[in-house]
Amino acid sequence: MKKMLAVLLALALIFGTAAVAEDGTPELITVTVFRGEAGEQPTADNRIYRKIEEELGIRFDIRFLTGDLDETLLQILSEDTYPDLIDGANSDEILEDAGILIDLLPHISEEKTPNLYKHLYTDNRINQLVTDDGKLYIIPNYGINYNQRSLTYANGxxxxxxxxxxxxxxxxxxxxxxxxxxxxxxxxxxxxxxxxxxxxxxxxxxxxxxxxxxxxxxxxxxxxxxxxxxxxxxxxxxxxxxxxxxxxxxxxxxxxxxxxxxxxxxxxxxxxxxxxxxxxxxxxxxxxxxxxxxxxxxxxxxxxxxxxxxxxxxxxxxxxxxxxxxxxxxxxxxxxVNYDVMNKDRGFGISVTCPYPERLIAMMDTFLSDEWQLLFQWGIEGEDYYVDENGRMRMTLEQFLAQAADTEWKLANKALAIWEGCPKKEGTMDDGNAWAPMEQPEIYYDQMTDYDKEFLAACGKKLPIDFFNPPLELAPYGEAWQxxxxxxxxxxxxxxxxxxxxxxxxxxxxxxxxxxxxxxxxxxxxxxxxxxxxxxxxxxxxxxxxxxx
Known part of the structure; x- marks a missing residue:
């Protein structure tokens, strides 16, 4: 009995003040979400959202952008209650200036949110992300690398x-x-x-x-x-x-x-x-x-x-x-090609009217675990990818095409609407595999058409990135456009x-x-x-x- 109480107490710390059932699952909540980009609703039986609901007790009500971004954000500001999670895309500053996002820093610590803490405090990244008065409203959705990044093409x-x-x-x-x-x-x-x-x-x-x-x-x-x-x-x-x-x-x-x-x-x-x-x-x-x-x-x-x-x-x-x-x-x-710059002020913020900020921050921390990052980015081993005899993660052509080009498959098997706005791991895993499948050199090369392989070979190259010099070391100010x-x-x-x-x-x-x-x-x-x-x-x-x- 004491052991069960200890487990429940630990879960309560993780999930804030949410009620926890006897089986250890948190109380089911519905999180309202706004994405500042057009998108399609996932299927009702989407396997990742189902796993999030089963294991974290979180269900999402997602609203996508359908008109002008700035006008839509101003409309949101006029409402009495804001979406719990808001991604203002290229206009996140409107949300920050309006004061509708909570400061995330008081909720992040090495003890309670170890993954987020490492994500933000390694190499003093946090110093470049906080406002002049020391607040953090949005954790960058892109641009934080782990280990060495493996580039296959220039995306900029x-x-x-x-x-x-x-x-x-x-x-x-x-x-x-x-x-x-x-x-x-x-x-x-x-x-x-x-x-x-x-x-x-x-x-x-x-x-x-x-x-x-x-x-x-x-x-x-x-x-x-x-x-x-x-x-x-x-x-x-x-x-x-x-x-x-x-x-x-x-x-x-x-x-x-x-x-x-x-x-x-x-x-x-x-x-x-x-x-x-x-x-x-x-x-x-x-x-x-x-x-x-x-x-x-x-x-x-x-x-x-x-x-x-x-x-x-x-x-x-x-x-x-x-x-x-x-x-x-x-x-x-x-x-x-610059070494990745942190996508400052881009990604999800949590609104001041959200009744469970601790649970959403705990969710982001969980999502940064290796287990969840693999699920978000690669899928399920044996179904969406395989590991060869050298420990390299690979995809068959059918698996690759499903993830890269099959919209219906992605709506049922990926969680892009949430994953794209959340902090994520980029670069390479500790075993040398790339976090992003398209940055795995073997996968990128394998999926190329015969025409592209022959074309690049005729140019004396193997991958599109080979036409570019290696990335510059990022300047201490990042990139000035930010x-x-x-x-x-x-x-x-x-x-x-x-x-x-x-x-x-x-x-x-x-x-x-x-x-x-x-x-x-x-x-x-x-x-x-x-x-x-x-x-x-x-x-x-x-x-x-x-x-x-």
Missing amino acids: PAFFLQKQVIAWNNYKVPTTLNEYFDLIERYIAANPETPEGVPYTGFAILCDDWHRYCLVNPVQHLMGRPNDGDVIVDVSTPEYKTETFINQPYAKAYYAKLNEAFNKGLIREETFHWNYDQYMDALSGGSVLGMFDQNWNMSAANDALYMSVKFEQTYLALPLVYDPEYVDGREIEEHY IDKDPIDMDYMDFEQIEDQWLPEIIMCDPAELDSLWDDFVDEISHSAAVYSEFMQEEILKLVEKAAK
Whole structure:
């Protein structure tokens, strides 16, 4: 009897003040959830949600985004009771600023939540995540690695090019801006239309809403830096010299090249008016030869081309740099791939109206155990994957396709709506296997089409990541795009609006007018750029100081 009481007491500590039945299972609760992304409801018999309910006593009532994100969040703020778990996606700051999320730190300790404690306090990660007043409202849903990460492809920024263009070029892969556009021009001259008779677009530029990074961000990467948003940071200097790049002389070279491409017919005016769906439709149809984007943003188009068996029209990510002529004769070393940055202020927060915060924090701690991470990411051994004689986790083609492409299977066998918003393990397990199946080199290679294997071999590579340099060590400030711009919101809004107005005009202008238009652009943006640069410089130094503590 005393042993039973001790067990019940321990469970009560884990599950807060929840009632516990005699068999040790916690009282069943229904947790309301908001996800700031579109999604589909899981099946009623989803095996992971069923396991969560049976073992943790938690059932979910999930609401997905159906309209504008910011408008939806403001609607939530007007309600008397908020969802228990809220993932505001790219607008989580709205929730934090409104004060509707609880501070998680008082609920996290080495004794009560050992997995969360290790997750946050290893390498003093917590110092980079807390607010200026020492609070933690959201535990990052991505970006915390265990051991060494095993990369198989670059999921971030890159210039993309259809593989058939490279094959046509005898598998010589462009590495500089000039080589890239020269190849596109030569290919279109020889092959003006798709096999279906649709004229090729040489290069597309997505400008729709927050996807505007496709228009603005390439300059920093051409200069050899990873993604810091709107600024370039010189990490070799003790003061971390920071400047906006868009108004610098080296940025002009990129937009002059785009202007040249536009006047040669390689870029179409319609690209500046496409919304995201139109852009993805064009990519998915195979009529766009190249673009700059983030792989995670355009990968669905690649998937569609694979499903249509248009393997040669799928895209390869390339880490282009400026030709020496644009940077005073210097040879630039590419650094597109950064070591993972913690996805600060992205993921689930717990609302102040949630009646059982302790249970949700305990749930997140449980989910970070190896047992649950394996279930979330790999599934069940023998059903969803197998372990070979060398201890390596593998999948048959059927198992891989179910997890990667079968929507109905995922709704019944995965718990993506919850898992994506919760903290998770990335990198590798202690035995060397990758936490993410697609980062297991054997699995990635095995699932590639014969076309891709032969194509990469002809390029002298085995995996797509082989075109990129190894990841840079993450700067102590993380990546500068994460810095909250609210303190200078008006100047920052002005900065972005000037870019959005002027850059398409510069790209589409008569070449004879380019110099004068560029000078006018630099003059108009100079004030907001100066305010922005000074602000970012100060914020970066604060983060560097915080990381050193």
